[in-house]
Amino acid sequence: MRQWLGSTVFTLVLFVSVLLYGAAAIVFRLFGYRATYAVARSWCRSMLWLLRRLCGLGHAVRGLERMPAENTVILMKHSSTWETLAQVLLFPHQVWVLKRELVWAPVLGWGIALLKPIAIDRKGGRAAVEQVLEQGQKRLAEGLWVVIFPEGTRVAAGRTRRYGLSGTLLAQAAGRKVVPVAHNAGRFWPRRSLLKKPGTIQVVIGEPIATAGREPREVNAEVQAWIEAEIRAMETG
Numbered sequence: 001m002r003q004w005l006g007s008t009v010f011t012l013v014l015f016v017s018v019l020l021y022g023a024a025a026i027v028f029r030l031f032g033y034r035a036t037y038a039v040a041r042s043w044c045r046s047m048l049w050l051l052r053r054l055c056g057l058g059h060a061v062r063g064l065e066r067m068p069a070e071n072t073v074i075l076m077k078h079s080s081t082w083e084t085l086a087q088v089l090l091f092p093h094q095v096w097v098l099k100r101e102l103v104w105a106p107v108l109g110w111g112i113a114l115l116k117p118i119a120i121d122r123k124g125g126r127a128a129v130e131q132v133l134e135q136g137q138k139r140l141a142e143g144l145w146v147v148i149f150p151e152g153t154r155v156a157a158g159r160t161r162r163y164g165l166s167g168t169l170l171a172q173a174a175g176r177k178v179v180p181v182a183h184n185a186g187r188f189w190p191r192r193s194l195l196k197k198p199g200t201i202q203v204v205i206g207e208p209i210a211t212a213g214r215e216p217r218e219v220n221a222e223v224q225a226w227i228e229a230e231i232r233a234m235e236t237g
Helices: 002-031 033-055 082-090 100-104 108-113 126-141 166-174 216-236
Strands: 057-062 073-076 094-099 118-120 145-148 178-183 199-205
Touching: 002 033, 002 108, 033 057, 033 082, 033 108, 057 082, 073 082, 073 166, 082 094, 082 199, 094 100, 094 126, 100 108, 100 118, 118 126, 126 145, 126 166, 145 166, 166 178, 166 216, 178 216, 199 216
Parallel strands: 057 199, 073 145, 073 178, 094 118, 094 145
Antiparallel strands: 178 199
16 A cells, blocks of 8 residues: 555656746757756656655666766666656766657656657657657757657566667668667556555666667667567566
8 A cells, every 4th residue: 555655646746847847958958958857857866755755666777887988879678657757867968759749748848859869750760760860969969868768669677679779770871889778667666557666676778789880670680689688678677
């Protein structure tokens, strides 16, 4: 009962805070892009703190030493809402590839739109890939990292789907490696679930994977094999 109460309170605060911080992000845009980004980081930090206090759900990270010095493309598992908050704190100054409908949402979407996301039509096919390549290279040239969920949508814990090629193609076009990231957040904060289970989410950052001169599908297969193997190890360890 206590876990359900904490989860309910957290969810209510999350929704209300979206409006407050979204409005703050818009106001702080008057002071520049970095001020708006600082508001986003503050919101994510406060939500993860509240998640620990109300739901007993924290996280632990392994592999930070593997992060390259040069900004590049991160390919991250997407199984929960948790990683959409945590990624802002786990990795350096970044932008995200996301579905364009998110930036249409009142207040929240307007705030997201100010953070230089690459907002694509997920049904756009080749046009969406070309948008990621064009805008992604510009973001990388600005010194920003690009975070991509290669499965394109949240996938329930224990499952996977085909990894899209846009992240690997972007890294190749920019002459960069890709960094795979695995986690088991879906086990504790399942998609479409109000209940947040107590525990510690495990996050593992993998070795950067070279993309130059390689077949993109081969790179993707390596990324997917590593991520899914790491998650299975978390569940059985």
